[in-house]
Amino acid sequence: MFKNWLIKKIDKKIDNVVNRFKIDLSSYDSGIIDYALIDQNEINQLRGVSYPEFIDRLKKIVEKNKLPIKFVAIKDFKDPDRDFETDPLGYKIYTLELGNPDATHKIVIEGTCHGGERIHSLTCAVVALSLCKEGPLREKILNSSHISILPAADPLGWHKKTRAYVNMRGEETRNPVVVNMNHIRNLFGWSDTNSVFGRNLEEAKSERIRSIEKHLLEKFGPPTLYTSLHETVMFGSHLFYGNAGIMILLHHYFPDEIKDILFSLHYALTTGEKVDKLLRKLNPLSDLKYTEQYLEYHPAFERAKSIRNYIKRLGIRTFEDKFFRVERELPFIGPKSEVTIAESLLITGPLFVKAGIVLAPDYYEKTSGSTGYTIETFSQSESERVLQAAAFIDGTLRCEVLREYYE
Numbered sequence: 148m149f150k151n152w153l154i155k156k157i158d159k160k161i162d163n164v165v166n167r168f169k170i171d172l173s174s175y176d177s178g179i180i181d182y183a184l185i186d187q188n189e190i191n192q193l194r195g196v197s198y199p200e201f202i203d204r205l206k207k208i209v210e211k212n213k214l215p216i217k218f219v220a221i222k223d224f225k226d227p228d229r230d231f232e233t234d235p236l237g238y239k240i241y242t243l244e245l246g247n248p249d250a251t252h253k254i255v256i257e258g259t260c261h262g263g264e265r266i267h268s269l270t271c272a273v274v275a276l277s278l279c280k281e282g283p284l285r286e287k288i289l290n291s292s293h294i295s296i297l298p299a300a301d302p303l304g305w306h307k308k309t310r311a312y313v314n315m316r317g318e319e320t321r322n323p324v325v326v327n328m329n330h331i332r333n334l335f336g337w338s339d340t341n342s343v344f345g346r347n348l349e350e351a352k353s354e355r356i357r358s359i360e361k362h363l364l365e366k367f368g369p370p371t372l373y374t375s376l377h378e379t380v381m382f383g384s385h386l387f388y389g390n391a392g393i394m395i396l397l398h399h400y401f402p403d404e405i406k407d408i409l410f411s412l413h414y415a416l417t418t419g420e421k422v423d424k425l426l427r428k429l430n431p432l433s434d435l436k437y438t439e440q441y442l443e444y445h446p447a448f449e450r451a452k453s454i455r456n457y458i459k460r461l462g463i464r465t466f467e468d469k470f471f472r473v474e475r476e477l478p479f480i481g482p483k484s485e486v487t488i489a490e491s492l493l494i495t496g497p498l499f500v501k502a503g504i505v506l507a508p509d510y511y512e513k514t515s516g517s518t519g520y521t522i523e524t525f526s527q528s529e530s531e532r533v534l535q536a537a538a539f540i541d542g543t544l545r546c547e548v549l550r551e552y553y554e
């Protein structure tokens with residue numbers, strides 16, 4: 148009871164902060180995303196509903212308003228005539244398709260890759276419903292792209308409010324997230340569902356993963372843009388990351404020699420380093436020290452930066468340097484799994500690369516050359532998490548499809 152009261156109080160406080168920004172997002176329609184659709188009551192209700200109920204509610208809204216959204220169930224990879232069903236409970240995995248099937252942009256928006264992180268199933272719904280509204284920008288996007296929204300990649304994880312792990316025989320189990328158990332899990336070959344996509348043997352992936360993969364690559368796609376929406380729900384994370392803002396991970400294929408250079412460079416974090424970076428920029432003879440300086444004018448990085456700048460422009464908080472500064476002060480820093488390249492922008496780092504860990508967006512990038520993004524949202528207020536992720540999709544469609552640019 149006390150916890151609920153506290154959450155409500157904090158939600159309200161943050162909503163007040165959000166509303167104080169230049170644009171009042173609670174009644175703002177950007178022309179792509181209608182932020183007024185983000186409703187705290189709806190979010191509170193989502194906490195209590197089951198996966199089939201969530202899909203049913205969405206279907207009813209679509210039918211009632213005759214919206215151009217197709218509910219496509221993912222087929223079983225072993226039998227293309229049958230819908231894939233989870234074992235147990237027999238849940239089907241649905242995608243929401245909209246836009247032009249003949250378009251060159253094939254866009255995937257994935258929510259609830261990790262079952263316990265279900266707030267972005269709601270973001271997926273907000274995005275789908277927003278895109279059905281009238282307006283020239285939406286028309287342009289829907290004419291030039293075909294969009295597949297996967298609101299919950301793991302319905303059983305949704306059900307158990309936890310995440311899936313897959314062993315080398317392709318069997319899935321669902322456990323609460325315990326960071327310190329990672330090495331034990333690895334010993335038995337259990338790994339996080341998101342990293343199973345990179346396994347060389349198809350047989351070592353689970354049937355659910357193989358069915359999703361086959362659907363996105365062969366039936367819908369292959370994707371040209373893959374976005375994966377996450378939230379941090381680990382116990383205690385709110386104490387440290389409470390209102391850390393939105394973090395964007397750019398999955399981009401850099402050749403090995405460029406990767407080596409990137410991992411040897413630094414992110415200008417302190418004021419001293421930022422001044423140093425500026426001075427180096429003014430002096431063409433200075434040697435290379437900072438990642439951002441090296442990647443300047445790189446098209447993939449520039450677009451990612453532009454998406455981040457758009458999000459900031461809406462008055463939405465992005466992942467702040469202070470968290471990196473705290474990390475740097477910690478005495479037990481291990482190998483980095485991600486490398487910071489600019490404020491709130493990261494790429495997969497040495498740990499991922501050395502261990503050969505390939506996440507879903509990397510996998511689609513490798514197989515179909517798509518651009519991949521993962522976002523992490525941390526805010527205590529769930530409405531703000533949805534807002535952040537919706538703004539990310541807003542910015543991504545602008546920069547990747549409409550080729551807008553934000554300084």
Ligand SMILES: [Zn+2]
Pocket residue numbers: 260261264377378
């Ligand atoms: Zn996640």
